[in-house]
Amino acid sequence: MHLAIIPWWFVEATDVQAAEAQLLMPRLLPAQQGVVFSLYGMPGDPVQLESLIAFMKEKHLGNGFDPGPGAGAQAAPLLEIIAENRWPVVCYPPHGGAMQVKGGPSVLDPEGERAMRIMDRTGGFAAIQLGEWGYHFHRLTSDRNWWKAVLGSSAPEVIEPFFIPAEQRGFDPKPTSREACYHQLREYFYWHRQAKAGRLISVTGHSHYEAYAAEWGASAVGLEVGENIGFTQSKFAFARGASRQWNIPWTVQVSPWFGPSVTTRGALQKEGNLTRGLDAGHSLSLYKRLWLHAWFAGAAMVTPENSINIFFDKESSPWVRTSHGLAASDVFKFMQSHDRGNPYTPLLIVLDHLAGYAPFHERTWGVLERTQGDWEIFNLLEKQLYFSSQRLPYPNADTNPEASYLHPTPYGEIADVMLNTVAGATMARYPSILLAGEMRFSSFFIRELEKALLSGSECWIHPRHAESLGEDRIHSWQKTGRLHVIQPPATSEKHEALAIHEDELKNMTQRLLPVAVSGDPIQYQINRNQEGWVVELINNDGVFKTGDQPARIHPEATAHVVLKPNPSTAMTGEPREWVTDTALTRNAEGLILVTIPPGESRFVFLPTAKVGGKQAP
Incomplete structure (x- = not known):
C-alpha cells in the first residue's frame, strides 16, 4: 500500500504501568463465562430447536439467540429448552412491528412475563428488544406511510394521535432546551421499559443514546452497526463507556x-429494487472485521443479524452451513480460544x-442547532479520533462504498x-x-472531578470550562500539576472548532500506549490480558x-505496519500473531513488522509480566 506514513511517536516516559490494571472489565451477560456469539432467529418447533442447538454446539456456531422467540406465553416451550442449555436470549417484542410506539400495543402481558421467568430459574439473561428507537423517535414519527403500515389503518382518527410533524423531530x-429534550426522551424510554416489564435491551443504530439507555435502566446497551449506519467507532466508545460507567453489558x-x-x-438475485443472496449486502470481509472488533472492544454479545437466513442452506435440519456459516464458526472458535x-x-x-450527541441527525438531541461546543465534540470523535482521509483509491470509482464503516x-x-454524572x-x-x-459544573461534578485529580488522573479542559470553574479553583487544581487548560486553535467558523490540538492527542498517545504503531494507515486497538498486551490491527482497505x-x-x-514496544513494555518472550498462529521476530532495533492482507484483521x-489474577475472556 503506497500512502502517507504515520510518523513515529517516540516515548521517553509512560503512564501505562499505573493504568493498565485499573480500567473496569466490561461486564459479560449473566451466567456466561465468555462472549456470546448469537444466532439471529430460530425455529418455532421445539424438536427443530433442540437439533439446531446441538448442531451449533458441535460446529462452534454460537451460544445464544438474539432474537429468539417472540415474547409471550407461546414462547414458554422454547424458553424451557434455551434455559436448560443455559444460553441467553433476546426476545422480539409483542406486536413487534409496533415495538417502538409509545402507548402502542407492544406490551408484555402477565402470561408473557410468566414465560420469561423460565429463564430466571437458571440465572440466564432474558431481555426484550427495543430496536432502533432513536431513529423511530426522530424520523418515523412523522412518516404517515409508516404509521399506516404499523397501525394497519389510514384512518385519520387512528393515525393522528401518534403522528408528529417532521419539524418537531419526534x-x-x-x-427549546436540552433539558426539555432529555425529559421527553426519558419519558419515552420509561414507557417502553415498563411495558416490557423491566426486561429491556436497548439497540440503537442511527443514534448515540447508549449512555442514556444505561442510565434509564436498560438490562444491556446494544448497538446496531453495518446496514447504512455511520459513526461505528464512536458508537463503540459510547457503548463501552456506558457499560463501564453503569457496570452493565454492552x-x-x-x-x-x-x-x-x-x-x-x-445466489445473487434481484427482486425489483432489492438484491438478495450471499454476495448481496455487505462483504464477508466487513462482517468478520466487525464481529472480531466488537469482541475485542469488549462486547458481551455479538449478533450477526439475519444469520438464520445466511448461515444455513435452509432453516431446518439437517443443518448445512453456507460459506458464511463456515466463516462464522471459524470466528467464534477464534473468540473462544483466545483471551481478549x-x-x-x-x-x-x-x-x-x-449533551444529546446525535451526529446522524445533525442536531443536538436530533432537534436543536449545534453550538460551538457541540461541533467540538463532533470534530473530536468523527474527525480527529475515528477518521482518516488516507484511504486507498480504487480504479473507476471515487470511493469504496464500504469505506465509511470502519476507519484507520x-x-x-x-x-x-461518559457523561458528567460519572x-x-x-x-x-x-x-x-x-x-x-x-x-x-454542578457541585457534585466538581467534587468528583477533584477526586479524580487527587487520585492521579490528568485532566484537559477548555478555557470556557476554566471560566465556569473560577480562577481560585483553577489555580488550586493546577498546583497538582495535573490540570491543563487547552488553548484550542482559533477558527472563524464554529463548525471547525476543536476540543483539543492534534499535537496534544499525539503526546497523550505517546505517554499512554504500551506500543507505538506506524506504517500504512491502520485501525488499531490495544488490550491487556493476564499474560501481556494484544494489539488488534485492522486493514479496512482493499x-x-x-x-x-x-x-x-x-x-x-496489503498493509505493512511496524510495532515498537515502549521502553517500559518489558517483553518476556517473542511476539505471536494469533490469526495465522505464527511467531514474529523483532529486528535489531526491537521493531515488529506485521503484514495485514486487504480487508483482514491481525492480533499481535x-x-x-503477568498482572493480577486471571482476566475474564
Whole structure:
C-alpha cells in the first residue's frame, strides 16, 4: 500500500504501568463465562430447536439467540429448552412491528412475563428488544406511510394521535432546551421499559443514546452497526463507556442491509429494487472485521443479524452451513480460544449530562442547532479520533462504498465516552480525562472531578470550562500539576472548532500506549490480558463492495505496519500473531513488522509480566 506514513511517536516516559490494571472489565451477560456469539432467529418447533442447538454446539456456531422467540406465553416451550442449555436470549417484542410506539400495543402481558421467568430459574439473561428507537423517535414519527403500515389503518382518527410533524423531530411539544429534550426522551424510554416489564435491551443504530439507555435502566446497551449506519467507532466508545460507567453489558448487532440489498442464502438475485443472496449486502470481509472488533472492544454479545437466513442452506435440519456459516464458526472458535483481555482505553472523554450527541441527525438531541461546543465534540470523535482521509483509491470509482464503516485510527481506539454524572472513583481509573463541549459544573461534578485529580488522573479542559470553574479553583487544581487548560486553535467558523490540538492527542498517545504503531494507515486497538498486551490491527482497505455485486479484492492494498514496544513494555518472550498462529521476530532495533492482507484483521500478542489474577475472556 503506497500512502502517507504515520510518523513515529517516540516515548521517553509512560503512564501505562499505573493504568493498565485499573480500567473496569466490561461486564459479560449473566451466567456466561465468555462472549456470546448469537444466532439471529430460530425455529418455532421445539424438536427443530433442540437439533439446531446441538448442531451449533458441535460446529462452534454460537451460544445464544438474539432474537429468539417472540415474547409471550407461546414462547414458554422454547424458553424451557434455551434455559436448560443455559444460553441467553433476546426476545422480539409483542406486536413487534409496533415495538417502538409509545402507548402502542407492544406490551408484555402477565402470561408473557410468566414465560420469561423460565429463564430466571437458571440465572440466564432474558431481555426484550427495543430496536432502533432513536431513529423511530426522530424520523418515523412523522412518516404517515409508516404509521399506516404499523397501525394497519389510514384512518385519520387512528393515525393522528401518534403522528408528529417532521419539524418537531419526534418531540411534542417541540423543545427549546436540552433539558426539555432529555425529559421527553426519558419519558419515552420509561414507557417502553415498563411495558416490557423491566426486561429491556436497548439497540440503537442511527443514534448515540447508549449512555442514556444505561442510565434509564436498560438490562444491556446494544448497538446496531453495518446496514447504512455511520459513526461505528464512536458508537463503540459510547457503548463501552456506558457499560463501564453503569457496570452493565454492552452488545453489538451487525446488520446485513446495505442500501437496497441484503445478505441471504442463495445466489445473487434481484427482486425489483432489492438484491438478495450471499454476495448481496455487505462483504464477508466487513462482517468478520466487525464481529472480531466488537469482541475485542469488549462486547458481551455479538449478533450477526439475519444469520438464520445466511448461515444455513435452509432453516431446518439437517443443518448445512453456507460459506458464511463456515466463516462464522471459524470466528467464534477464534473468540473462544483466545483471551481478549480488557480493552485498554486510557482516555476518558466526559460530556455534559445533557449533551444529546446525535451526529446522524445533525442536531443536538436530533432537534436543536449545534453550538460551538457541540461541533467540538463532533470534530473530536468523527474527525480527529475515528477518521482518516488516507484511504486507498480504487480504479473507476471515487470511493469504496464500504469505506465509511470502519476507519484507520491515527491514535488507536484510545477512548471511552461518559457523561458528567460519572463518579470520581470511575474517572480515577483513567490516566487522562478530557472534558469536551458545553459543560455545566454542578457541585457534585466538581467534587468528583477533584477526586479524580487527587487520585492521579490528568485532566484537559477548555478555557470556557476554566471560566465556569473560577480562577481560585483553577489555580488550586493546577498546583497538582495535573490540570491543563487547552488553548484550542482559533477558527472563524464554529463548525471547525476543536476540543483539543492534534499535537496534544499525539503526546497523550505517546505517554499512554504500551506500543507505538506506524506504517500504512491502520485501525488499531490495544488490550491487556493476564499474560501481556494484544494489539488488534485492522486493514479496512482493499475490499471493494457494492450492495448488488460480489466483493473485489485489491492485493495492492496489503498493509505493512511496524510495532515498537515502549521502553517500559518489558517483553518476556517473542511476539505471536494469533490469526495465522505464527511467531514474529523483532529486528535489531526491537521493531515488529506485521503484514495485514486487504480487508483482514491481525492480533499481535506481546508477552509481558503477568498482572493480577486471571482476566475474564
